[in-house]
Amino acid sequence: MILYIKHMVSLRCKYFVIKELKKLNINYVNIELGSVNIIGNISDYQKIKLISKLTKVGLIVIDNKNDILINKIKSLIINLIYRKDDVLKINYSDHISNKLGLNYTYLSNVFSRSTGQTIQQFIICNKIERVKELIKYNDLNFTEIAYKLHYNSLAHLSYQFKKHTGKTLSLYKTNNKIKTCNI
Structure with a gap:
């Protein structure tokens, strides 16, 4: 069960x-x-x-069947975004379709009707949240973050980040440093 x-x-x-x-x-x-x-x-x-x-x-x-399907799609996306260092060999849509054994257009339509956003919008929002985490931990530079999250370029990541947060990567990094304890 x-x-x-x-x-x-x-x-x-x-x-x-x-x-x-x-x-x-x-x-x-x-x-x-x-x-x-x-x-x-x-x-x-x-x-x-x-x-x-x-x-x-x-x-x-x-x-509910549709809710279960949406949950599976979201889980697949989140697992892809939080992968360790594997490079994604195929695009998100092919991966989701292959894993669920269903046509991507069908999945996309069900997802959009149920959530009010497209799968692509969900992916972007979650990637931006992951970028924020990676910036706070300061282990990777912006180019490494772009590569890790499968962006074609740093410019593409920068554009999406500013569009969704209203801040540049650098400004976000400056304003959101993790406070450390100085003992």
Whole structure:
């Protein structure tokens, strides 16, 4: 049995779900961002308790086919954006279509109708958020960040970043440095 969970987009969410599954003695095969593959069936009591605990922290168990599909698309995108150092060999649309085994135009239409934004807009917004994180940690220069997030050039990244944040990369970096403790 697979449970699909909306808003499960980070490792912290994943660890929370694992903790709640263990508390309720629910066995699972694996857990991914957005889904949990549970061994066998769970009782109504376990399901209600799990849904209640997840809801309290903003995680929502979904069972609508379109919502499940949107959740899968979002999880695939987020996983691609947060990959370690792998270079993406194919474009996002081909990757999503191949992984889900469905036509990209169909996926795009379902996604747009349900979320009010295109898959491309979702990708860009999440890439910009990842850029912000990478800038704050100051481990990579702007060119390395552009390469890591599969931009064609630093100019393309700079354009998108300014369009979405209203700030240049340099200005954002200057204004958002992580404060460190000087002991």
